[in-house]
Amino acid sequence: MALTKKTKTNPNFLLIALIVWAGVSGLYIVQDLWRNGLSAMYQAGYEKAVSEILVRSQSCQPVELFVGEVKTQLVSLECLQAAQAQAEQQAAEQALEDEDES
Numbered sequence: 001m002a003l004t005k006k007t008k009t010n011p012n013f014l015l016i017a018l019i020v021w022a023g024v025s026g027l028y029i030v031q032d033l034w035r036n037g038l039s040a041m042y043q044a045g046y047e048k049a050v051s052e053i054l055v056r057s058q059s060c061q062p063v064e065l066f067v068g069e070v071k072t073q074l075v076s077l078e079c080l081q082a083a084q085a086q087a088e089q090q091a092a093e094q095a096l097e098d099e100d101e102s
Helices: 002-057 077-101
Strands: 063-067 070-074
Touching (some): 002 063
16 A cells, blocks of 8 residues: 555656746746847837937937936037038138128
8 A cells, every 4th residue: 555655646746846847947938038028128229219319410400318307419520520611611701702802
């Protein structure tokens, strides 16, 4: 009779161990997918924000950025350089016109 009891206990123990192993493995897989999924979403959001800033800055208009109470405006350096060159050219043309009138 002792052999029969041991045989009944052993399959129950294996079944419980298998269920616990499957549960722990399932939790690990879900947690890993959750972390990787969140990381991918954060990266996609970051890339979208940066690409939107790049597109808006190409229009040579100030781009407003803010985080909470902190706020700033960005302008493309190329736009500033082009505006400065245009202002210098207009100043030079104005100086020539002023000399001609004198």
